């Protein structure tokens with residue numbers, strides 16, 4: 001499947017969505033397919049602090065993590081021809097939301113609560129925001145966060161799809177979107 005060329009397509013693509021939906025995994029594959037650089041905002045923050053997000057939350061606090069996240073997104077969003085995977089909490093900050101929607105093609109990767117719950121056990125360890133939360137609290141967070149992701153250009157629902165199928169759908173929906181913009 002080829003990616004259509006037009007004037008709009010130099011814009012970087014930003015992936016948003018709840019923790020564990022696949023932003024990092026899918027973003028890397030979409031970048032390979034489009035022959036673009038892949039930027040994972042969490043990885044950039046990790047590189048700066050030489051610590052995982054969990055360690056940054058514990059040692060420096062969430063505020064420091066969010067401030068760095070804001071700086072990183074502001075920096076990369078303005079660059080062209082990237083695929084950028086944001087953290088699931090990035091759209092909590094209006095500044096990030098505005099800059100991403102203005103500069104990038106924002107794709108919301110969606111997952112149902114039921115599918116997410118099935119995946120949750122492999123996610124909790126490396127997601128400090130989930131630490132100490134029971135299922136009811138995680139469900140509340142899931143629905144609260146969902147409101148943040150309502151602002152996007154494209155949405156791809158990932159339920160029951162393999163990683164490869166989601167990647168195909170992302171490329172497909174980008175092509176359709178760019179065709180409309182032509």
Ligand SMILES: Nc1ncnc2c1ncn2[C@@H]1O[C@H](COP(=O)(O)OP(=O)(O)O)[C@@H](O)[C@H]1O
Nearest residue numbers: 018019020021022023024025026161162163166
């Ligand atoms: N469509 C999918 N089907 C099954 N597992 C998936 C799918 N997408 C992602 N995963 C798995 O879910 C986990 C979280 O993925 P990740 O890309 O880190 O999510 P995010 O960056 O959104 O937090 C990884 O173990 C990944 O392999």
Ligand SMILES: O=C(O)C1=C[C@@H](OP(=O)(O)O)[C@@H](O)[C@H](O)C1
Nearest residue numbers: 019020053087088089127128129
């Ligand atoms: O939703 C959140 O608040 C967070 C999501 C994480 O990214 P992923 O969505 O890639 O897991 C990471 O940025 C940090 O742990 C906080």
Ligand SMILES: [Mg+2]
Nearest residue numbers: 023024042085
């Ligand atoms: Mg990620």
